[in-house]
Amino acid sequence: MIFTAKSAEFLRWAEEKEKNIPQNSDGILVNIHDINNVKTSEIAKIKETIYKYNSCIYSSKIALKSNTNLLKFVELVGMRTYDCNNIESNEISTITPLQNSKINYIPYTDKPLNWHTDGYYDKKSIFSWLLHCVNPATQGGENYLLDHELVLREYLLRNDDINNLMAEDALTIPESKYTSRSEISTYIFSFKNKYKRLHMRFSMRKDNIGTSAKANSAVIKLREIIEGNCAKYSLTYKLQKNEGIITNNILHGRKAFKDDKVKRKLLRIRSYERL
Ligand SMILES: [Fe+2]
Numbered sequence: 212m213i214f215t216a217k218s219a220e221f222l223r224w225a226e227e228k229e230k231n232i233p234q235n236s237d238g239i240l241v242n243i244h245d246i247n248n249v250k251t252s253e254i255a256k257i258k259e260t261i262y263k264y265n266s267c268i269y270s271s272k273i274a275l276k277s278n279t280n281l282l283k284f285v286e287l288v289g290m291r292t293y294d295c296n297n298i299e300s301n302e303i304s305t306i307t308p309l310q311n312s313k314i315n316y317i318p319y320t321d322k323p324l325n326w327h328t329d330g331y332y333d334k335k336s337i338f339s340w341l342l343h344c345v346n347p348a349t350q351g352g353e354n355y356l357l358d359h360e361l362v363l364r365e366y367l368l369r370n371d372d373i374n375n376l377m378a379e380d381a382l383t384i385p386e387s388k389y390t391s392r393s394e395i396s397t398y399i400f401s402f403k404n405k406y407k408r409l410h411m412r413f414s415m416r417k418d419n420i421g422t423s424a425k426a427n428s429a430v431i432k433l434r435e436i437i438e439g440n441c442a443k444y445s446l447t448y449k450l451q452k453n454e455g456i457i458t459n460n461i462l463h464g465r466k467a468f469k470d471d472k473v474k475r476k477l478l479r480i481r482s483y484e485r486l
Contacts, residue, residue, distance in 0.1 A: 215367075235446065239267050241256045269454065292482060326464045338410065344451060348468035353449040356448070357462040361444045382397050382421070415434065
């Protein structure tokens with residue numbers, strides 16, 4: 212699907228999308244009784260929320276009893292195959308500050324994370340992810356979320372050079388000697404996937420990322436749209452114990468945080484399936 216600002220196809224899509232904009236984080240919240248034993252009706256509610264808004268926050272009354280139960284839960288939601296490119300080489304990665312570590316990935320610190328989609332630097336696209344909160348930070352650590360389809364919509368309502376962001380070389384991420392990953396060139400927006408739905412690869416960071424000469428001015432406009440026009444759509448939420456977020460890899464970020472004795476601890480799963 213190639214959208215242009217004036218195409219009837221886009222206008223129809225934009226109109227439909229307008230009906231599915233959550234007003235606040237309550238709009239995407241689903242209460243469940245027991246994450247270890249989720250009811251069919253609860254799974255249906257979660258799926259329906261993700262279908263509409265590309266994201267869902269769940270809140271379980273009962274604490275998660277094992278990582279196996281978390282995998283069972285996400286399988287019911289629709290995840291099947293998992294990205295294990297993390298420091299534990301595991302389906303589930305524990306996101307918590309690592310002290311005295313040689314690993315200097317920002318997710319494993321208490322620093323903020325700017326807007327990004329997961330795996331924008333990976334060859335294989337991440338289509339969905341989950342963050343489950345075991346312990347919240349004492350101060351800060353809120354997550355913020357922005358439906359990438361709303362970003363595309365805002366961009367197209369104002370500009371007609373979307374092709375520059377859909378080009379396969381719009382973004383370049385230089386090779387990483389640290390993870391032995393070679394240089395990657397990628398689109399920012401694409402519908403060329405088995406779902407024929409929007410997939411986005413992007414990060415607001417300015418270091419270690421380049422844009423093609425053709426995409427330069429479009430990327431500047433995109434940054435302004437994310438921080439400006441889309442500010443009204445962004446949802447900020449601090450996950451509490453036994454709560455989590457599941458999304459179709461929408462744009463997201465995290466605020467800096469401070470811990471007391473108990474460290475902030477989230478479990479993360481990334482999947483190759485769109486939900
Ligand atoms: Fe992320």
